[in-house]
Structures are given as structure tokens and as C-alpha cells.
Amino acid sequence: MRIVMRWRYVILGSIVACVILGLILTLLMTPKYTATLTLEISRESNQVTNFQGVERETSLADQEFYQTQYGLLRSRTLAERVATQLRLVDDKLFFDRFGVNQDDPAFQEVNGRYAAAGRATRQRIAGEVLLDHVSIDPTRLSRLAKINVTSPDAEFSARVANVWAENFVQTNLERKVQATSYGRNLLQRELGQAKERLDDSQRQLVTYAEQQRIINLPSQGSGENSTQERSIIADDLAAMNTALSQATAARIDAEARVRQAGRGGQSSEALRNQAINALRQRRAEAAAEHERLMVQFEPGYPTARALQSQIAQLDRAIAREEGRVSGSIQAEYSQAQARENSLRSRVEQLKGNYLDLRRRSIQYNIYQQEVDTNRALYDGLLQRFKEIGVAGGVGTNNVAVVDPADIPQKPSSPRLLVNLLVALLAGVAVGTGLAFALEQMDEAIADPVEVERRLGLPLLGSVPKVVDVEPRDALLDRKSELVDAYLAIQTSLGFTTAHGVPRSLAVTSTRPAEGKSTTSLAIATMLARAQKKVILVDGDMRSPSVHHLGGVGHERGLSNFLAGQDDISQLTFEMRDLGFTGMSAGPIPPNAAELLTGDRLKILLARLLEVYDHVVIDSPPVMGLADAPLIASRVEGVVYAVESHGIRSSLVKTALSRLVAANAHILGGVLTKFEARKAHYGYGYEYGYSYGREKTS
Template structure:
């Protein structure tokens, strides 16, 4: 018998691993595309309904819309007027800086004043048909007809309204990389559209000429008046500055031009004197330190450098050294009282007095120099301190002076700028020709430009598709049902052991008896997955449970017991649902003896079991329904039963009650080696499954994996292929 692979893509895992390392980004994008396709296929009717609704809405709106006509006038805007006297060229070359000019022209083309001028010229302000054409309400007094005409008092209000209507329906479209501009006007009247488009271009040319004629004379007169005003301001600020300087006796030296050509700021006399005296004080301090050093050296027993360099002292010392040598020679032969020796001694003494007098004279000169340097330093220090006080006082008095000086400088700069501009503007004699010309005048359109049926329908379909997609994504986010096995691990965090198709027109037992049925193939795949969950293969004690009743847990327990028995293993199926037993019905026996009897203390297991020969395994019914099944499961009788049964059987499979609302399933799950969790496809919310799993986790139950039951391929998401192998190679007719 060929084994069915529950995950067909796992068959190429070896080659797919290397390929996935190279094409990881493509795989991620492909996965996202498949996910989006699944959502689109699942909610396709919602999306198609939205598209159909928007299509009908777009069709109805398009048919109800008033036809409108578009007239276009093309003009050329040159950078400046052409000058035929310019021998270097007739036209000026364009540059990037011209963009500012062209943007200004586009703004002028869309100006309110131009719109009101066109409305006045075309006599639209007093035309009731014009306002009715654009649906202007007549509730305002300015639009109430008197003898078939508008009142003159409401003309300003109508002018503003007409200008607003024209601006709302006009469009200015510059042609890229050119000097051409298209003026378009849209209205329900073809003749009105052509009139307004042509009038718009003509009035723009006229206003451009008027601005050029008025610009020079107006600017010159304005600058002349401003020059007089700023000249008076400059004179007044200068008089104010001079008056304050005289009153405060602030005398500053005029600015001078430096080596770099820049003019230096004005400096006060006090600052110059302070700088000069500070330099002199620094030199006097250095001289005093030098004189003090010489004086101190001279006081050290005449051993100063000046005494050593003194020629007279050196001559006396040399003479004394000669006499001392002669005296020492005589002392070798004679006594000190010897006349010649006494004469030499007298000369030596006289020389010592001369040397001492000379050294005292040198030391006295050093002292005089030191005192003179000290006195000069003190005098300069006193003068510097006095100038510092005067400078600080000058700084305090110069605050207001600097304010007046800044005002003078500001007025002078403004005056110089206006004077330069006045010289540049010149006489308005070279106005030139107009730089705007009409290239193509507007013709009366023959066909309406809107509405466009095909475009509107296409937009409606796209809008419907977008709204349908948004609705599909919203419904997908709100839908908590597990639609296919690929979502099982992602939503509840359990590995998928297999998916089981929904059985139709037959009972689960009859389908299990047919060894070629899809149900048998599916549970063989589940058994194959269980073989890799423990070191010894399929766990010896198993419990099958679900979130709520009727999810297929009893069928799963029955099928696992059947497939294990057909694998030549000794299997016993225990009906652990003592509140709603079902296994005894499959065996055609009563449940007078069963699990509840053993849990109550009866050890005679042989009377509680029965054989299911057609399926090849032994079963134990739930027994009489106890008042409270959870109290029987809290004791240690269930582990005793499992251990005793494992002595005779290879596997013990327990059909456990559902988890939610009952304490039975967690108590059973804590006693077995593993738990198989069944999840009904398209029928249970993932949040309920997570809550039930948290109850099992609280008793440290080991949930091996999940089995998706009642799976229907037609309800699955797009791209799901887990049905592969369920009927492969089978002749359906046979």
C-alpha cells in the first residue's frame, strides 16, 4: 500500500532548500501573491458585487450628467519683448532662471482681476442666462430679476460671482519645455466656451501692455517721493548723531582703509591713548624686571655679571693677584714683618679697598636704574588705570551714540539703494513690443468633452475593485474561522498532523471499512506524522480531544485505532467521554460496564471491554454515566488503568470529551503520553481554540499536533493542494 503524503511539497525539500537560499526574495513575493489570491478567491462574490454596484452607479451618474464643451486657445509667452535694434540677436536665450518669470505669468493668467475683466467685457455680469447655465441660486438680492433685468445695485456682487465661475472652469496648461500655454474653458455652451477662451487670451495681452506702460512712470514717481523722504530721514539722523557727540564730548577718529581695501570703523581718542599707554606700560614693566634682576645680582658679593665685565675692577683684581703671588713668594723665605713683605701686604689691602669701592659704585648705579624703571612703571600704570576709567565711562556714554550711528547707517544704505534704482529705471522710452502672442484662437467645439462614458465606467470599475478589495481584507481580518490547513499552524501554533476530508453519504465506520476511501488515506497520513513525534514512534497512550462537541474527535480516535490495528499492533480504544458516550454504539453493545466502573473501584477489566472485529481492535465503553465525571478522573485510577492496559496492548487511544466548559479533558490529557487536537475546518474560531489549548497547557499536557477534520476543498482558499493523493490512481467508475 502506498503511503499518502500529507504535505506534498515536502517531497522536494532536499532540492528546494538550496533553491530557496538563492531565490528567497522571489519565494516571499510569491507567498504574498498567493495569499492575496486566496483572499480574492474566497471573497470573490463580495468584490464582484462591489464592482457591479459601482459600475451601475457610474453608468447612472454619467447618463444624468450635463454635457460640457471645452474650447482651447494657445498663446506664446516670450521671456521679454523682442528688440530689433539688438544686433547680437533678435531673441533672448532662455535659461533656468526664466522659470520664475513663467510661473509668474501662469499666476497672472489665473488672476481674479483678469476673470472679472473678461466677465465685464463679455457682458456676462448682467446676463441671466449665464448664471442659470451654471446653476447660480437666485436667493441673493443681486440675482433677483426686476422687469426681466438684474438690479444695478447688485452689480459688484454679480461681478465677483461671475469671476469666480470663470476661474472655476478655466484651466491654464503650459506645454512642457516650450513657451506655449493652452487656455481651456469648459461650459455647457459650446459658443460660450469659445468666446471666453478667446477673450481670456486677448485681455491677458492687453493687461500685459498696460502694466508695461504704467510700470516705468509709476515706479519713477514712487522712487522720487521715497528718495525725498529718505533724504530727510538721513539728514535728521546725522544731525541727531552730531548733536549727541558734541553734548557728550565723544570724539572718534575717522575710519581708514586697511590693507585689504576694507574701511575700518571709527575709533575714539581714549581708545588710541589707552592702547599706546598700555604698550608703553608693557615695555616699562619689562625694563623694570630687567633692572631689578641686575640690581639683585649686583648685591650678591659683587659677583654680578656687570662687575665681572667692568674693566677697572678687572684691572684692580689682576694687579691684586700679581701682588698676592709676590707676597706668597716672599713668605716662603721671610717673615710677615719683613719690610718688602709688609709693603706688599699694604698694597694688597689698598687694592681690596679700591675693588670694594668700585663694586659699590656699580651696585649703586644698578639700584638707581631699578628705582627709575619702577617709578616709570608706576606712573604708566596709574595713567592706564585712569584711561580705563575714562574708556568705560565713554563706553557707557557711547551706547546711545551707537544707536544713533546705526540709524544713520541704515538710512544711508536705504537712500543709496533707492538712488541706484532711480538711476537704473531711466526714462520710460524703451517699452518695446508685446511679448505675448496668440498662436491658435479657439473654435466652437462640435463634440462635448464630458462626460466620457468609457472612462467613467472604467473609473467606476476600478473604484468598485478597490472598495471590494478593502471589504475583502476587512472581512478576512474579522473572520476567525480556519479555512484550510495552511492556516492552522499560523493561527493556533500547533503543527499539522494531517487534514481529513468530510465524509458524505456514508458513516465514518463504513468509510473506515473501505480501505480505499479518502478517509482511510487521510488518517494513514496522520499516523505517518505521529510516527515522528517520539523516539519510539507513535505514542503508546493517546488522547483525542477538541474544543467543542461534533468536531470529529470521536471519528479521529476511531480511525487512529483502526489504522494502528491494521499495522499489526494491539490497540484498545477507551470511550473517555462519560457524559455523552458513543463508542458502544459503534460496537453494538451497551455501556453498562465500562470506564466509570473502573474509576469507581471495580478492577475486573475483562467485563468492561469488547472486541470490534470488523475494525481489528478492542474497545472499552464509557460505562454508566456518573453524577460527576470530573470527580472520578481526579483520582489515580486512570493512570492505573492505562498502565495495566499497556501491559497487554501496544497503544491506548482515549476518546476524550471536549475541552471547553468541562474539566474532564485536561484531567485525561495530563495522564497520557500525548494529546491529538482536532479542529473542524470552517466551523470553529481560532480564539476559542487558543483558549482551549491554554487550559491544556495549564495542566502541562503535551499536545502533539492538530488534525483538521471535515475539510472541504471547495471552501478552501485558492492554491491549497492538500487533497493530493486522496484517490490517486483510483478508478471512480469501478
């Protein structure tokens, strides 16, 4: 704030200059129009089919997808495509409108039109120009993105924005089609290779089957085994084994019947024979009739003998029929046994053939497995090929235009208020920078606090600048601000030594006209008013000034004593209005420094202190002269006067270093000609000097 207050006019000037410059530039700028189009970019496209896509699946939370889409919206290829569609590559007005340097050979004209040879270069440049005037503005936490196109022509901006979005949608679809096409081509190559492997394996299987005479028939089953083959030998063996089982069963059944027939005609076939059963029924009837007759008659009875003969004939007929049935059973048994033996021999033969076939089918099965594997791979690739074709044909786009770009009705730039605000901020920044730079370059002592901060001197006090009044007259006015200031300095001097104000002190400065003589006069006056006996010695023998205050000449003074005159009373004069004694510089010597190098100054101070309470020497300035260090080395302390806003601090430091080198005791600094209105802290110091006084108009 201190720096700002000090350089406030510089800062205000910078602000005014920047605002005026911003206003002029705004009025001179070409109006530009911004057309805005809103796009919706979905993370996933709508799935019309359930087929798996070709591209790798990624996480829904992956923001990399959207960053990729924004990058594609700013791609060079898209810009060049838009430039080509809008025919900007050969549009001279377009390149002139955007200030394109047409010194390139690609812009050479033939018959009033650009040459075709430079079309590729012009297309690249046109794309770069469009990219410079197109910006992508994603909407946070949404799937929306805005395409902003800025140009001097409102209609052109809207047209570019709409064509830009249209081409982005088309390129997005083309990339998907290209990805599907790439997958189809890859699968097609794989499908061809799989087909060749399947054909080779099938030919190898058929050739081996012909060589080994392996004949297999398709299976007649259903389910998983419906496609497997079966060999003829296996079928024959299965059929013969079944027939053998049936023949064995028939032989066992015939053998059982034979055994039954051997037990007196009690076989089941005899019991079921109708002829035998009819004969046995007739015999039973004849036997019953014979038994009835035997109850009444003798065995020789003719009827009885006839029945007896009939019974015997029936028994012979029954025996003949049972013999015939038994012979038939025996014949069937023999046939069944012969058939069983024949089938068993055939089964054994087929078993040998089947085992030989199995040995020869090991390699055949290897070839068959290779055929099945190749067929499964071929069928899978073929199914995948068909799915990709369908999925690629029915996929939808995941980019949609929400709001197309309309022709802007008012320019987007320049904006007067915004530009003025920017100019105002720029002016503040420039002014502040200049203030800090000037502060770093400015070595003037502006405030009393800077005496200690920059120079390292204790501040004895600050003296205000008096205008339109002589310092002597101001000191005579006990109510003046100058008197108040030097009273404060006198008070500060009272704390510099253990015995109060130093008895001998010199007042010096860096260069002339900094107020050292006024300070010397004021300190002597303040001490005299404190009822002290004071003498003011003009030590500046090169440019004396104390004699003017006393209204006398400088024919006698300090130089006389230093030259050898011992009568001090002839060298002094009284300043009754101020209350102290003065000693002029005396005649100006050829070389004042030579007079100060001896012991005469030390002797003078000793003799003066015998008479006076305080000796105040108005010393010459330090820079360029040896006088001040010589005087400073002889007195008890030095008061250093520094002109406010009038001397560089680096120069003061150099002068102080000379005094330090001369072993001078510097009591502190006095800031002279101080103007409160120019100070960094404003009214603070002036308030102290003018407190309780009435202002005169």
C-alpha cells in the first residue's frame, strides 16, 4: 500500500492508458460471429441384435472414451474433410477472409483460378485455418459437447458448424464399418484356410478308407450320435450275434422237447396233438364200453371181443402217432443244432474280421477326428462371419445432433465491456508493475522510516519544508512547525549520550543545499533556548554561510585560528536574537583540508568547551571533500542531514562509509525538507507538526 500510494499517479496513468487503448482496439476490431451446435455422444451404441461386437468392451466409467471423442472432433482429417465438402480449398475469398499468406506456390493462379497442383497443400492450410476457429466445449457431468465456430461471417460460421457435425457423424459410422469390414476380411481369410484344411483332411480320410477297404455307413440314430458312422462288419457281427442267440434258444427249446418225448409220449407236442387226443378219446370210450360188458358177460362174448380188438387197434394207432411226433421233434432238434453251429462259426469269423478292422481303423479314426475338428472350426468361423455381417449391417450410430447451429444474430466479439474490464485489469497490472519497478529504481529517501531502513541510521527527527519564509525567521517564530521539529530533534539528541546532548557535535550532509546549515542553526538555537551557552562554528571554509545569519563578514573566523591566531574573542560575534555566539569560517584558505589536519581544531574545541556548554559545527558536505571526515573525527558526535526526495540512498551510504572510516561517531540522521503530502504515509507526520494550530486561508 505504501508503494501504491507513492506511485498512485503512475498506476492511474497506466490504467487510463490501457483503458483508452482497449477502447480504441475494440472499436477497430472486426466483428466476429460464433455459431454453436450441440452434440450428444453416447458411451455405447444401441444394440439392434444380440450379436457381440467386434471392438473390445471397455468400462462405462472410462472417461478416456470421451476424451478420445473430443480429440476426434478436433482432428486434422475431419477439418480437411469439411474444407473439401464446403469447397474452401479453391475459394480465394476464404483465404483472404482469414488473412492467409498466399505467397506459397500452392496459391498460384491459372486463368483466374488456383492451380490443381497445389490442392493438397491448400487443403492442409484450409484445415488448419478451420481448426484455429473451431473450439470444442464439453458440458461437465453430461454426454453433451458443443461445437463453436467463430468467423467474420455469421452464415459461414453456422454452415461450418453443421457440416462439421455431419462429417463427424459420418466418419464415426465409417470407422465402425471399417472395423466390421476388417473383422469380416480377417474371418474370410481364416474361413478359406479352414475350408482348405477340411477338404484336405476329408480327401485323406477317403483315400485311406479305399486303401484299407473300410466301409462305414451313416448312423441311423438320433441325437449326438446321429452324425457318427458305423462299419458293415460291425452291423453283420451284431446281426449274426443276434441270430446266434436266437438259434441257441431254439436249439435249447428243441432239446427240451426231445427229452420230454423220450419219457413215454408225455411230451407237450403229443399232448397237444389233436389226432392223438381223438384216438385216446375213442380208446377211452371203447375201454369204458368193454368194462361195462364185462360186468354182464364173459370175456369171450363176441361184442366184448370186438371191443377188445378195437382197443388194440386204437393203441397201435396212438403209438404210431406218438412215434411220428417224437420223430418230428428229433428232426427239429437236429436242424436247430445244425443252424446254431453254422451261426457260431460265422460269428467267430466276423469277430476276427472286426478285430482286424479295428486294427486298421486306428489311423482311420485319427483322420476322422481331424476331419471333425476342421469341420467344427469351419462351422464356427462361418457362423461368426454371418453374425458380423448382420451386426455390421444393423448397428446404429452413438452420436446425435441435439441442436443444430443457427445463424448468429449478433457478434460474439469484440465485447466492449469485457474488453474494457480486461484493459482495466491490464492497466492495474501494468501500473502495479511499473510502481514496483520504479520503487526498486528509486533510491530517494521519501519517508522518515526509510532513514533507518535504508541507511541504518537512528532517526533523530524530520524537518518539514518551509515555503516563502527564511529558516532564521521561522526559528524566531516559536510557534512555527520548524521549531517543533527541531525541539523533537533536540530531545532525541538528549538520549544519544550518557550526559545528554553531546557537548561538541558537527552537522554535515552528503552534498550542499541539503539543509545542514539550517539544522546547525536550529540545533544551536534550541540549545540556547534551553539556557545553554552555545557557540555555532562555521566549519565550511569553502562556502561559508553562518556570517550571513549574523549580518557580519567572514574576515575573521575559524581559518584564522587554524592558521595560528590564538585570540578567540576577536573571531566570534553575538547573535542576540537567537541567543548564542557565532564564529564565521574566516577568510577562505587555499586548501582548507591542510588547516584541518593539524591539532589546531582539537585545541579550538578544548578552549571553546571551557567557555561554552555546547559547540555546534556547521561542517562542509562529505562527498568530494576531506574536510567533513577530519572535523567529524574531532567532535563527540555527528548529526547527518538527509534531504527528503532529493538524494540517492546509495550516495548517502557511500558518504556514511567515509565517516565511519574516519572513526566518526554518527549520532543519527535528520530528514530535511520533508513534505508530508509526498510521503508514503500521508498526513501522519503533518498531523504531528500542525496539531492544535488554526489554518490560515
